[in-house]
Amino acid sequence: MKLDKKELVLLYTNLVRARKGDETVVKGIQEGKVVSFYHSGQGSEAVGVGVCTFLKPDDYLYPHHRGHGLAYVLSKGASLKAFLAEHYGRATGMAGGVAGFHGVDTEHGIFGGGGTIGSQFPVSVGWALAAKKNGRGQVAVCCFGDGSSNRGTMHEAMNMAAVWKLPIVWVCENNLYAQFMPIKDAYPREDIADIAAGYNMPGVVVDGQDVIAVHEAVQAAVERARRGEGPSLIECKTYRYRMHSEGAPDIAHFEPRPQAEIEAWKKRDPIKLFQKKLLDEGILSPADIEQIDRQVQAEVEEAEKFALESPRPDPAILPKLLYAD
């Protein structure tokens, strides 16, 4: 499906929202406003935006944890206000301020997140199973990183989903590092997508800096899943600009990540690449770009104001949260 102008502008706007939102949290942690930690997603926004912008509201999503899912959940329809409020520990946050960094938005198929890398695979099988049982053509999208692919949970989940032809799309955000561990020292092949062959499903490698390439690959996999033809794996080659988490050393094993590598990836910035494409094709003018920038800046400032003005959660709610009625 070829995207029309409105859809292209939506993709671009979501990229800018993800970047500016991420910059806000990084600044917030430096200023002591963020209550827990932050794993910036700057540099890899095209993955989350390309994967999620055109999913349906009732499709299920396990976002990648980088940026605590910002590029994913914003594009899926979640509120930037609630996202920031959670990171600022406020009662209006996505998890009521109880999680500190996990996002929940059940209206948009987002049931939260865990702390253990690789635990996204098994629960996503459950969402895909529910999608199949519901019979409404929903899909589940499970996003993970190169590090997660080292977990045994991936095998159990991909195997079960493939055997049962569940409507699920596995999206790997391969940014080359699992904290300090380079993927080349943790996985014996070049492409994680090769794993798909073992589960009898398509495995595709795409340029994770190209939001259109990500979108097209995911849409094809989503349509396949909706048709009942089972899971697919899409590997998006991407990068993170910043250290693993704010305040952590920016290293590979125990030495600094190569500066040349960082610079080379920054030349392929997903927002600049897409901006150039839209300008070259006459979809957007420089004035349009500025306008989107201003509009997103205003949205981010309003969201941050909302978060900072929101109250902290009442500790009296904690015992009541232990069990559902």
Added chain:
Amino acid sequence: MRQLPFVLAINEALREEMQRDDKVFIIGEDVQAGTFRATTGLVQMFGPDRVMDTPLSETAVAGAAIGAAMAGWRPVADFMFADFMWCCADEVFLKAAKWHFIHGGKVNLPVVLFANIGGGARVGPEHSQCPESIVMHTPGLKLVIPSTPYDAKGLMKTAIRDNNPVVYFYHKRLLGLVGDVPEEEYTIPFGVADIKKPGKDVTVVATSYMVQHALKVANELEGKVSIEVVDPRTLEPLDIDTIVASVKKTGRVVLVDEDTKRCSVTAEIGMQIMEKAFDSLDAPIQRVGAANMPIAGGYMEQYVLPQPKDIVTAIETVTGKKLT
């Protein structure tokens, strides 16, 4: 009243709840055949989409059940042996237990985590554990641990209807125990202990198969000492009030559980009795449990697991009388 074996009482509860609610389904390894016969015959009634045989993948089974529960279904995940739940510890202890709470109450996890516990089959440390202490220790998990066919059925029905993750442990030595199970519909609320035998001299709080050991001892000692056997039936929530009321009556307590004695549920219950009924105690609390070592297999098992004679010794200690 109608008599049913323990395992068929569970089977009947599953069948009735699956008939009552289309959202209930069973998922696990070989549940269509039913390794312990708890799920046997259900696939013929409800079909393979509701009695789902899975690949040998405990982690994916747990994830599938927990994920489906979040999305509005009511799965019963069968792990065969409770020991096998350690393969999916993340899903049980980090996901099922915590995700309602940590996500601000915005997601529910109505899932039953169903597993066989206990020794007696002499099959060694990875098929015989009673890991109730670790479950009871974990906030967010309810824990059901029945000792009779009647309780097994009524508590399973309640577990399936609960909107929270419920760990349901059933003991392999109880599978064939026959007892009263009415044909009429009933459920048993969580957090209500049952006095299995009234008495006045010593309170014996016991769980699961140990209730049967305790009743055997109580009957053998009848005439020498009057023993009240209290079965909490659920450890979370725990009906400490019924236990304390019994202690206030008898003044002497023996706590019996098959889990490893160190940090066991009896340590917790004992401390709660100390906090709530210290002045009523006429003797220090005695605990009976498995020795602090892995459960040995073969003929060595009996030297690790608690035996009826250990309960007798404990009763002799709290009463200060030689009873045998």
